[in-house]
Amino acid sequence: MTLEFRVQHDVATDAAPSSSAPARPGLRGILxxxxxxxxxxxxxxxxxxxxxxxxxxxxxxxxxxxxEHGWIQHAWFAYVDESGRTRTASSAAAMDVVGRPLVGACLVGAVVSAAGGPHAVHAQPVQRALDVVWHALASAEGTPVLWCPAPDVRMGRVRDLTSWNDQPARSATDVASLLLTAERVAVAESERVRARAVARSTA
Known part of the structure; x- marks a missing residue:
């Protein structure tokens, strides 16, 4: 005698689709x-x-x-030398500041100092930060930043920022305000990237 075992099936469960679509065969699957x-x-x-x-x-x-701690014009940095005197250093003499107390910086010098000092002047964070500061100065707030300009263009922008910093009517408050605007530009760029990612995921 043959025994037949019957297993009850839950039709709703058996018919439920898989949580992920099965891989398509052939070229479509590769794509x-x-x-x-x-x-x-x-x-x-x-x-x-x-x-x-x-x-x-x-x-x-x-x-x-x-x-806000100390702002200067016509030089990148102001520092205290080994004899206790305050000296200034241009971009060409920026390495003189290394290891000495910093008492002031111009706009560009402040960005370099915040990134770690003169050794970081050519590092990507400094270059990108200066891109954002120039954008905050020269472009309407809310417009996208154009990253990675040509080296000569970027150098020209650094000169623009230096000239702006050194104008007779400029003040530390003006410079701090520009940097605050640059911070908002960085936030706006981050939000733009997030929005782009969301739009792509829901497309």
Whole structure:
């Protein structure tokens, strides 16, 4: 005699679709996997950019603190030398400041100081921070920042910032206000990246 075992089935459960769509065969499946990898790479880039913009905002805030502590014109830094005298250093002599108490900085010097000092002058955080400060000075607030200008363009922008800092009517309050505007630019850029990521994920 043959025994027959019957198992009751929950029709609703058995008929429920899988939580993820099955992989499509052939070329379509390959294209799906490529698209998934591309989306993951974009998500990683967005996360990295948002983190970098957060760091940039903090750097600009620190630069504002440097200016509020002591602001100068016609030089990058003011420092106390080994004999206790206050001296100034231009961009060409910026390394003279290393290891000495800083008592003041211009706009560009404050950004360099906030990033770690003269050794960091060519580092990406300084360059990107100066891009944002120039944008805050020369562009309407709310417009996107144009990153990575050509080296000669970036150098020209540094000269623009230096000239602006050194104008006779300029004040420490003006410089701190510009840096605060630059902080808002960094926040707006971060929000723009987030919005772009959300739009892409819901497309």
């Amino acid at each position: 799906d996997r490529i698209a998934l990898r591309r989306d993951a790479a974009r998500a990683r880039r967005d996360a990295t950019e948002i983190a970098e913009l957060g760091d940039l905002g903090r750097l600009l805030s620190d630069a504002r603190g440097v200016v």
